[in-house]
Amino acid sequence: MRFTSKQTTIALITQLIIFIGQSGCANESTNPKSESVLKQQPEMPAIQTPASPPLANLSRDDLLDLAFQISTSIPIEPFASDRARMQALVSQACIKNGSLIQAIQYASRIEGWRQGELFALIGQQYATANETQRARDFAARAMEVATNEIDWRRERIVIETAKIYLQLGDSGKASALVEGVTQAELGKLETARTAIVLQSQLDNQADMFDKALATKNFDLVRGAIEGYLVWLDRVSEDEIRTTRALKVIDDALPGLPVDLQVKYGIDFADHLHKNLKRDLAILKLDKATEIFSATTFLPEDVAPLGAMIARARIRMGDEKSARLFLQRFYSEHSTRREGIVNLRRATSLRALAEGFCELGDRDDAIACYTWALEEGTINPNARPRAEDLGATCISMAECGVSLTPELKHQIDTIRSSLTYPW
């Protein structure tokens, strides 16, 4: 579905007066056992969410379409990169949702290197679905964009395109494509290769990652850690190899910036959990939490990182502590926000909302989104407001949260204000 005309836009907004239902959302249902404590916080906006179920269903695709329209309304000059980045986020969200046609439509309208990268990402989806010809078509489209790009922008496209050929079993073509690409980018391809190589080739992959780690080059180290996480999935039945991976990752993580130690610590826990090593996964998550707690982050980084940990706890089955974690950060936002420049405040609330969504705490999620939308109206310039609104729409779509009339009204109001000055 494409909404390009003004009339269609108005029609879409009209439909949004009622709730958005969630087709296929993993966490769309409300959690009857969880009682929102957020409304008890005196500094926070009053929660006006009705307890009633959604009045009607709108697809998350519609919300993403709204996000795309918002991002497209950002003037190209002088905001070309901001606009394209925002548009690409929408297209990526569509890919994540499995709405490939929508993703393609959006990608086709994006200017610059991001279009090529998106075509490659779409091609990867087709390759995964064994739609070989379509995958090849998108590889070709991606490389067509790449021919007009130079330096790292071209390399980004080339790497993602090479992954298509890897998935299609054409390893030689993938390798030929990346000839001359900088080492820093090659780690991404090797990570993808690790997921599919024969068991007999896995040790070669690990040896390659060890060499990358030894360089202590930041990009190579990141690539190697990501590679080893995938390697861990492949060798989970093999105790000796698993031990090797655990040691390497444990040794490598302290060499990263602290925020990345937390992020990769969470990834580490997720991979272990996926491979039925729950106790070890919880240990790794505890370690990431410990690093997070011991570090003084910027006010704007606290809630997003905290929400990442909380969501990992949910995946491990510890909903209780996750909920407490999220509620704590929500209650602290009213004081922490004073230290955050106004155009960055909504990011924290979106992160918390996504955590509540994952818990199924619908009312709390909506309270966070309500506040996020409010925070996103403070800056007097339309560009940061548009970026905030678009990001919130994407977040709501991904979470599958139900739109209330109040949220809808807020969105409409903000959207109508997206005019000069940008």
Place this chain on the structure above:
Amino acid sequence: MKTRTLCKTVAATIGASMISLSANSAEILVTADIATSTTWTKNNTYNLQGQRYILPGATLTIEAGTVVASDVGGSLAVTRDARIDCVGTKLEPVIFTSKQDVATWTAGNPKTGTWRAVANEWGNVTVMGNGFIGKYGAGAVTTNTASPNSGNYANMEGLTASGSSDTRTFYGGGNDLDNSGRFEYVSLRYGGKVVGLGNELNGLSLGGIGKETKIDHIEIMNNVDDGIEIWGGCVDLKYVTIWNIGDDSLDVDHGWRGKIQFGLIVAGYSIAGAASGSGFCDSLVEMDGAAKSDAQPVTTACFYNMTLIGQPLSGKAGTKWRDNARAQFNNCIFMDIGKEVVKNDNTDGEATDGQTGYGYNGTLTFADTWTTNYNVYSTVNPYSNPASAYTAQRAGKLIQYTDSVFYNNVNSAAYTEANARGVFAAANNNVLAVAGSSPIASITRGPNVISGTVVVQPVISLDPRATNAAATSVSAPISDPFFTTAQYRGAFGPNENWLCGWTAADAFGMSVPPPTGCASSCPADINLDGIVNGTDLAGILSGWGSSGSSDINSDGTTNGVDLATLLSGWGNCI
């Protein structure tokens, strides 16, 4: 627009050409901070009234050809999370200057004017971002840490906060990829209004600027304090010209980790009768590692294709090193330096507890820094992954001078430190040019000017094109997307003078255009590698629709006309 602007007068000048201030141009007084995005257009002139800030979320767009001519005290600062989109062109640069300068222009034509021995006629432009900074210790914010920390920040030199909750003057953060906008083809003249002792304004101040910020084709002409000063962050600069600066021409501090290619520095004086540091040049390049020698990030930079021209009689050092700074000078020209070409300045005004210089608290000694590979990182207050932060250097030693020409540096101590550090070892491919073999096409100095206790030999005419030993270099810049392939030494190739068209030096008649005129003899050779080929084509396609180097005819946009020019010029440049 919330910015309070008042149309005060109609400009009296009548333009004779399209680049002149038109008869209808109004003077806009900028009397308040810019909270909402605003465009300044070339049909007006803008007069900054006091220190004005662009506030977070706002973007100030300044059209090509716009003149910002201010009174004493007028200054512009871009706060963290704000943007400036100031993109001039070779034909229509953006000019920040004083009203007195404009008064010297013929019929309001900014491509005219007369050089004057003055500065301090207005303030400056300051840009502040969210990149990491190494500001710790004496004078730093007390919550800052010696190790890299996204919470470290500093108050910008020369700006005064209105109270403890005023964050407009802060720079620094945790995002080295921060974007403060674009600043291209901009000429800044006669600035540096001093607001307090030791608290002067540089021509262009860059604090914590991230890599997404684009800065190129920048001119500083006559400033009372430093020409350009960079604190922390990792912004890269290209095509920079700094003339007649009253203190250090280029000053980098507090953990700047960037690159510069194509830089011209001409030492001189900006105020008649002034002493060194307040109107007569100090060092051409001064480098401080961090506010405290063992704090991180520490300045770690890479320069290619710099032409540094000093003051032969009374000038100071060419390159001055402090506090564990690291930088590489490759494919450069060092000439007419008044004192040491390389100076280990083991003192620092910021020091209070013996923290100055090299070798402090486990850092490398000055001598060791010259022999230590670029990818050996300090273990004192370190980054958890230093390679992620120190990306400017990709090979060689932490300090090195390679593939460069040294000419007419006649002070008895000119090469003392350089010799001690092995600068002229054969492996470095440096050339000590003999008298009469100047590495640049021509330089003309005017009559000596006695300025206080110093003798100034002002450069009144310069043809900076590479010649003799500078015409070719052993190596081109290392493979790095930022660096343009340039197989010569110094900031100018043998056939080009990129000062043409947009600088005060050109307008004042101080820059000699090449024999073929101001236009490049090979305009489609975007990357200046001597050949028009697929790389240039890629540059055109990459820059399609925007201005910049791909905009061959400098009409403000890269389009089919530029593509046609490129195709018609395909092949080797003649």
